[in-house]
Amino acid sequence: MFRVCKFAVKTGGPGQMSVRHYDIPAHLTKIADEPNPSFFRMVEYFYHHAVRVVEPSLIEYLNKHTHMSEKKRLQRVAGILKVMGSCNSCIQMEFPLQRKGGDYDIIQAYRVQHSVHRLPCKGGIRFSDEVNLDEVKALASLMTFKCACSSIPFGGSKGGVAINPKKFTVAELQRITRRYTLELAKKNYIGAGIDVPAPDFNTSGREMSWVVDTYIKTLGYQDLNAAACVTGKPINGGGIHGRVEATGRGVFMTINYFLHDDYFMKLVEMTPGFKGKTAIVQGFGNVGSFAGVYLHQAGVKIIGVCEFEANIANQDGINPNDLIKYMASNKRSAKGFPGGQEVGEDLLYQKCDILVVAAKEKVIRADNAGKIQAKMIAEGANGPTVPSAHTILLKKNILVIPDLLCNAGGVTVSYFEFLKNLNHVSFGKLSIKFWRDSNTALLDSVEKSLKNANVEAKVSPTKEFASMMSGASEKHIVGTGLEFSMTNACSNVAAAAKTHNLNIDLRTAAYITSIEKIFVTYDEHGLAF
Ligand SMILES: NC(=O)C1=CN([C@@H]2O[C@H](COP(=O)(O)OP(=O)(O)OC[C@H]3O[C@@H](n4cnc5c(N)ncnc54)[C@H](O)[C@@H]3O)[C@@H](O)[C@H]2O)C=CC1
Numbered sequence: 001m002f003r004v005c006k007f008a009v010k011t012g013g014p015g016q017m018s019v020r021h022y023d024i025p026a027h028l029t030k031i032a033d034e035p036n037p038s039f040f041r042m043v044e045y046f047y048h049h050a051v052r053v054v055e056p057s058l059i060e061y062l063n064k065h066t067h068m069s070e071k072k073r074l075q076r077v078a079g080i081l082k083v084m085g086s087c088n089s090c091i092q093m094e095f096p097l098q099r100k101g102g103d104y105d106i107i108q109a110y111r112v113q114h115s116v117h118r119l120p121c122k123g124g125i126r127f128s129d130e131v132n133l134d135e136v137k138a139l140a141s142l143m144t145f146k147c148a149c150s151s152i153p154f155g156g157s158k159g160g161v162a163i164n165p166k167k168f169t170v171a172e173l174q175r176i177t178r179r180y181t182l183e184l185a186k187k188n189y190i191g192a193g194i195d196v197p198a199p200d201f202n203t204s205g206r207e208m209s210w211v212v213d214t215y216i217k218t219l220g221y222q223d224l225n226a227a228a229c230v231t232g233k234p235i236n237g238g239g240i241h242g243r244v245e246a247t248g249r250g251v252f253m254t255i256n257y258f259l260h261d262d263y264f265m266k267l268v269e270m271t272p273g274f275k276g277k278t279a280i281v282q283g284f285g286n287v288g289s290f291a292g293v294y295l296h297q298a299g300v301k302i303i304g305v306c307e308f309e310a311n312i313a314n315q316d317g318i319n320p321n322d323l324i325k326y327m328a329s330n331k332r333s334a335k336g337f338p339g340g341q342e343v344g345e346d347l348l349y350q351k352c353d354i355l356v357v358a359a360k361e362k363v364i365r366a367d368n369a370g371k372i373q374a375k376m377i378a379e380g381a382n383g384p385t386v387p388s389a390h391t392i393l394l395k396k397n398i399l400v401i402p403d404l405l406c407n408a409g410g411v412t413v414s415y416f417e418f419l420k421n422l423n424h425v426s427f428g429k430l431s432i433k434f435w436r437d438s439n440t441a442l443l444d445s446v447e448k449s450l451k452n453a454n455v456e457a458k459v460s461p462t463k464e465f466a467s468m469m470s471g472a473s474e475k476h477i478v479g480t481g482l483e484f485s486m487t488n489a490c491s492n493v494a495a496a497a498k499t500h501n502l503n504i505d506l507r508t509a510a511y512i513t514s515i516e517k518i519f520v521t522y523d524e525h526g527l528a529f
């Protein structure tokens with residue numbers, strides 16, 4: 001759809017020729033070197049950095065509007081890029097919570113809708129005492145670019161509640177979640193066609209159950225599609241098989257893709273394939289633990305896990321399944337895990353092939369990026385690398401699979417759950433009997449045909465065919481759908497990196513693929529009334 005414009009775009013009136021260069025907005029120019037930039041400014045910076053590369057081809061794309069003057073076309077490109085980079089709306093709320101002991105706390109919470117070019121908006125809810133408006137805006141904008149990068153037809157949003165859940169009882173957490181949902185509903189910030197939350201840092205199916213229940217019992221009680229107001233729900237409450245592991249599984253799929261891509265492996269001087277590879281995982285929660293499980297299954301040795309309360313190392317390999325069980329029985333702490341030795345924070349900088357960062361934002365900065373010895377970094381977390389560190393990692397020739405591509409598995413399977421809720425039936429359910437009967441009839445038919453040709457044989461299905469005779473199960477459809485989507489997104493990003501001569505800069509390439517798609521939507525739909 002987009003051709004790469006190899007030449008600087010010439011502008012100006014007849015006879016005047018001036019060369020255009022896209023300027024990164026003035027308020028962002030220092031972000032490239034800031035040791036600890038604002039998270040939202042960071043995402044803005046990466047966006048504008050990619051716009052610098054892709055703007056000429058966007059201008060050329062609009063040449064199809066032959067009815068417009070060149071000036072109007074340039075204004076339209078600039079307008080779309082401004083809208084795409086800005087946050088549509090935010091709500092900030094404060095509400096009281098009566099604590100177990102009788103005292104009152106005021107809880108601060110947020111929801112940000114970054115882009116409404118497609119509806120509903122989509123993005124998780126985070127519980128953390130570090131939550132603030134800047135963080136939620138950054139996470140919402142990442143959702144916009146993430147959904148577009150994987151061709152998931154949602155706008156981008158995110159929510160956050162500024163609490164440390166470890167300091168609240170389960171009953172208190174339930175009251176906070178329900179009140180937060182009620183505030184979202186009152187302000188029209190939740191609903192199947194409006195904005196659909198999901199789990200994120202420190203939230204899971206449990207909180208999503210409280211969200212859907214509160215919504216259905218209040219504003220959504222007459223809405224047939226009310227269950228689609230949130231995803232990441234437990235199966236019994238309308239969830240889908242595979243959402244819990246989806247983000248970590250998607251992280252694994254992106255590693256799998258690039259580890260088998262000869263072009264990129266050659267650039268970073270790695271031998272293709274999983275054989276003999278080692279990995280270190282930072283953050284062993286939902287995303288990191290499942291990424292670890294799939295890497296382990298593929299034969300990668302997990303030689304380190306960096307966690308909040310303990311860093312665990314084992315050169316012979318940590319079994320991620322054992323660590324998951326251990327942490328579940330040890331108040332989510334890795335401390336005391338018998339399958340490895342507790343070591344210092346320097347574990348993050350030890351030699352390994354793959355570093356999975358799956359904890360939180362801004363963990364790779366200019367002051368520590370130089371120490372990283374991994375050859376490949378998979379950004380399971382949102383925003384783990386600040387711009388100054390991004391440049392250092394490129395110079396060190398480390399292949400970084402950027403967040404908006406790497407951790408898109410979660411929202412992809414959330415999309416499948418959303419569709420399941422709108423369909424009011426699970427995938428494959430209606431056709432199970434038909435496929436079983438029809439495949440049984442096929443086997444009978446082959447057996448009868450052989451008999452008619454005087455060949456006595458019992459035709460029975462192979463083990464593989466037997467497992468597929470009833471058609472695809474929901475689990476199968478989710479797994480293959482996720483793989484198709486992640487592989488497609490990786491191949492689009494890889495192609496953009498090559499087309500725009502970006503070498504190993506997959507982050508800029510990923511933003512470019514997103515910008516191009518969102519640009520077309522704005523161009524087709526219009527951007528202002
Ligand atoms: N849950 C999901 O589906 C998705 C999550 N993400 C992102 O992945 C990251 C992790 O999210 P989840 O796994 O859902 O959260 P989680 O709450 O399940 O796990 C986070 C883990 O990181 C650990 N951790 C926190 N700070 C740490 C630090 N400084 N060093 C080492 N470990 C630390 C925690 O102890 C916890 O075990 C976040 O950035 C989130 O936004 C991205 C896409 C989807």
Ligand SMILES: O=C(O)CCC(=O)C(=O)O
Nearest residue numbers: 123124198200410411414
């Ligand atoms: O599953 C979803 O809808 C969103 C997950 C999320 O918050 C994220 O990808 O950062």
